[in-house]
Structures are given as structure tokens and as C-alpha cells.
Amino acid sequence: MTLITALLTIALTICVNLGVRAQITSDLPLSITILYFDQSSHQLRPNVKTMLDSIAQQLVEQPRLMATVTGYTDNVGKRELNMALAKHRAKAVEQYLRQHGVLANQIAASWEGPDTKASADGPEAIKTISRRVVVQLSPR
Secondary structure, three states, rough: OOHHHHHHHHHHHHHHHHHOOHHHHOOOOEEEEEEEEOOOOOOOOHHHHHHHHHHHHHHHOOOOEEEEEEEOOOOOOOOHHHHHHHHHHHHHHHHHHHHOOOHHHHHEEEEEOOOOOOOOOOOOHHHHHHHHEEEEEEEE
């Protein structure tokens, strides 16, 4: 169980135990998937395509679901180039989902660019996990 899943489970449990109405929890994502990319690339890895196939199937079968797609990068290089790369990553995921039957109004793509304080000469592991797109599935 990931930390995010555990936190969402705890939040839902608290809401249920306190009698908070379900509409408050309906804004919580049903699932969060993190897709990793190679440095300076927006090409979808084979394992990413497999995960996207599953996400596309869920969205096609459940048209009331919405996918929020957010692109990120590491902080190596110029910020404007990283912002463009984050956009290309988010758009590559959006395009793949569209090509697999997901409706345009089920996808909201955005990009944040570099989001880490790691220096360009910092640990490679931190830079590696920064090169990602996060896909959140939520009810509309």
C-alpha cells in the first residue's frame, strides 16, 4: 500500500466514523498512478503503455470518471525547457489515452515542470523520480 493510498484510506475512515457526508469524499481521487520517463524524454516506456492501457479501459468503461494528468521534470537544465518537456510528457499521456478510446472531456492535462529542490549534481534517484506524469482518476 502506498503512502498516498494509506492517507486516503485514513481520511475516508475518519469521514465515515465522524458521519461526514459522502459528497466531501467524492472529490478524493479513486486512484493515483505515477508514470516514469527517461531523462529529457517524453517517449512512453513499454511498462507505461501497459499501465495506460489499464487506465484507458477504466475510463472507457466508466465515462463518469475523469483523468487529471500532470507532467513533471527534474531540475537539470533551463526552467523553460523543463516546462516544455513537462507539457510534452502530459500531452503524450493524454494523446495515448485518446487513441485508446478515452473521450477528450474525460482528460484534464497540466504541467508543473521541475518540482524538486535537488541540485543538478544531486542524487540521481531524486532526479529519476522527478521525471514523471501523475494520473489521478476521480469521479466527475
